[in-house]
Amino acid sequence: SQTIHQWPATLVQPVGSPLSLECTVEGTSNPNLYWYRQAAGRGLQLLFYSVGIGQISSEVPQNLSASRPQDRQFILSSKKLLLSDSGFYLCAWSAGLGHNEQFFGPGTRLTVL
């Protein structure tokens, strides 16, 4: 069966510090991968998605970036965090092409102080 992991589970970082969040998927090959952010009162927003290694699409302009160095690894990064980057970050995957179900990871709670 497929599983999705995210770490760390929680993170407290000062403004201006760098960020690296990691997501890995097990039990499937060539998944579509997604990063979402859930901010209080704003619902879930898609940040990035990837259909293959090195292929990243950005949905919203921001100071975050994403990378996919391996088939089942998706990384969310920032060089300098802003207060507004605080939120709950969720990684998700779906099976390849098509209109398939998305499955979510446990999330990372990021607080920027």
Added chain:
Amino acid sequence: KQEVTQIPAALSVPEGENLVLNCSFTDSAIYNLQWFRQDPGKGLTSLLLIQSSQREQTSGRLNASLDKSSGRSTLYIAASQPGDSATYLCAVLIQGAQKLVFGQGTRLTINP
């Protein structure tokens, strides 16, 4: 621009009742609609997926319907239990994109 609305924002019912959660979307050009459950501080658990060509899906005590032409979906929960307490989110996958657009959710509380 696709917008997804869920009403009510919060719902509290006694244990054992049957209940309906509502989801509406503004653009009928969707690939599918997905219902999720989210417990506090946790990720999303997928409950049901309805493809645009389908009208309903069932899983245990849950039944989801889709009326694409009117832009509506409902999630029916039968014989509610305290363990059903959570936030329920619906999301549509819009055509021409890999993007799920989410509603704000309905926070459900089942009282013992």
